[in-house]
Amino acid sequence: MTTEAARSSHPIYFIGAFATGGLLTFMVHLNGELARYGNPLFSSWTAHGTGIIAAVILLLVVHRRRTPRLEKAPDAPWWAYLGGISGAATVILTSTAVNSPLGLSGTLALGLAGQVAFSVAADSWGLFGLPKRRPDRRDIVALGLVVTGAALIILFGRGAA
Amino acid sequence: MTVFILLACLGGVLVGLSRQLNGRLSVSTTPLIASFWNHAIGFAALTCLGLFVGGLLPAGAAEAPWYAYLGGPIGVIFVAVGSWVIARIGAVNSALLIIGGQMVTGVAFDYISAVPASFWANAAGIVLIVGGMMVSRGRRKAGGAQ
Numbered sequence: 001m002t003t004e005a006a007r008s009s010h011p012i013y014f015i016g017a018f019a020t021g022g023l024l025t026f027m028v029h030l031n032g033e034l035a036r037y038g039n040p041l042f043s044s045w046t047a048h049g050t051g052i053i054a055a056v057i058l059l060l061v062v063h064r065r066r067t068p069r070l071e072k073a074p075d076a077p078w079w080a081y082l083g084g085i086s087g088a089a090t091v092i093l094t095s096t097a098v099n100s101p102l103g104l105s106g107t108l109a110l111g112l113a114g115q116v117a118f119s120v121a122a123d124s125w126g127l128f129g130l131p132k133r134r135p136d137r138r139d140i141v142a143l144g145l146v147v148t149g150a151a152l153i154i155l156f157g158r159g160a161a
Numbered sequence: 162m163t164v165f166i167l168l169a170c171l172g173g174v175l176v177g178l179s180r181q182l183n184g185r186l187s188v189s190t191t192p193l194i195a196s197f198w199n200h201a202i203g204f205a206a207l208t209c210l211g212l213f214v215g216g217l218l219p220a221g222a223a224e225a226p227w228y229a230y231l232g233g234p235i236g237v238i239f240v241a242v243g244s245w246v247i248a249r250i251g252a253v254n255s256a257l258l259i260i261g262g263q264m265v266t267g268v269a270f271d272y273i274s275a276v277p278a279s280f281w282a283n284a285a286g287i288v289l290i291v292g293g294m295m296v297s298r299g300r301r302k303a304g305g306a307q
Contacts, residue, residue, distance in 0.1 A: 013246045014298065017255050020242040021262020023235050025270055028263075030232035037225035041216050043232075045207040050233030051200035058237065059193055076189035083182035083195070084202030086175045087240075088210075093172040100165035107169045112260065114173025119252035122181050129185040133251040142297035146257050149289030150264045156282035158271055 040095035044088060077129065108154045116147055177252060183240055184247035196241040200233070257297060261290045 027047075035043035097107040120143070126132030135143075179199070187195035211217030247255040268283045 011298075013250045014254075014258055014294075016242050017246045017250070017258035018262040018294070020239050020246075021259040021264075022266035023239050024259065024263045025266040027232045027235040027239060029270070030229050030235065033229040034222075034225050034232060037229070038219035038222035039216050041207065041211055041214075042219050042222055045204065045211055045217055046222075046230065047233035047236055048200045048204035048207060050230050051237045052197065052204055054234035054237045055193065055197035055200055059197060062193060074189060076186045080182050080186040080189070081198050081202055083179045083186065083240075084199040084204075085206050086179040086182060087199060088203040088206045090172050090175040090179065091207075092210075093168045093175065097165050097169040097172060100168075101162060102165050102169055107172070110166060110169035111173035111176065114170035114175075115177045115256055115260070116173075117170075118174045118177030118181075119256040122177060122252040128178075128181045129188070130181060130248060130252070133253070135253050138296055139253050142293045143253060143257055145289045145293030145296060146261055149286040149293065150260055151286075152282050152289065153264050153268060153286035157279050157286055158267065158276070158283070 035095075040091055044091040048084075048088070080129065105154050105158075109151055112147060112150055112154070116143060177256065180243050180247050180255065181252060183244040187241075187244035188248050192241040192245040193237075195244040196237050199240045200237060254297060258294065261294050264290055 031043045031047050034046060038046075094107055094111060097110070098104050100107075102110065120135055121127065122130070123133045123135055183195045183199050186198060208217070243255065243259065246258075250258075265287055268278070268287060271278050271283075
């Protein structure tokens with residue numbers, strides 16, 4: 001049962017995911033600063049450019065010490081390389097929506113809804129080559145609590161007097 | 162207005178799609194290589210777009226403080242860890258924890274920078290988020306004991 005094996009996974013994955021959520025706050029802030037001096041396209045373009053440099057440096061450091069893999073996973077399909085296109089397109093859509101009557105909070109809240117709907121669909125059907133994990137009642141309750149809490153912060157908490 | 166609502170929702174869908182695709186790539190390579198390709202392909206796409214519509218080198222950009230350029234390197238770590246966890250705990254749990262981490266640190270960040278904020282809405286929001294994460298972890302503890 002691969003599904004059950006995945007359910008008793010190590011807490012390090014949960015800590016890692018939560019910690020990168022924290023990194024996201026600082027990334028959004030820094031990219032926002034860059035967009036304030038330039039524009040959203042410049043900000044995203046520069047972030048991707050400096051990201052390439054950082055990734056190459058990290059790969060040189062990490063992969064020098066890496067022992068070769070014993071089991072070779074099958075090659076990635078061509079579409080798995082398109083995550084960057086999807087990420088780049090996000091910038092265009094969200095910066096358009098932010099400058100509409102929705103504003104920042106409306107865009108963030110609706111983006112949250114889109115992300116949650118996609119993640120439930122992705123797990124339910126095992127979309128794009130990742131394992132299928134039928135979300136159970138506890139997943140839905142957990143998600144409901146997190147989304148309600150996030151919506152409360154976005155719509156009524158942050159930046160409100 | 163409906164168009165903007167759809168664009169904002171689609172923005173969120175694309176965030177999930179990006180994580181899913183990078184996660185799939187990391188299964189065949191490594192999370193760091195997936196993050197490299199995410200940035201390289203994204204950079205190429207944005208360069209093409211910038212050459213087409215203009216605005217790649219705006220006038221005021223030179224005045225931005227140096228630390229504003231650290232968003233990119235942080236993004237490399239963010240994408241790598243996201244690709245690493247999604248292949249192991251799934252899209253729902255990844256989204257749930259990343260959103261939780263973003264919101265909790267966002268509220269803390271606003272308090273440190275003295276941005277005016279509603280204490281009760283933020284406090285209630287954090288209680289709900291932490292509660293949600295505990296519900297999610299509780300099931301796993303029970304599952305692991307079996």
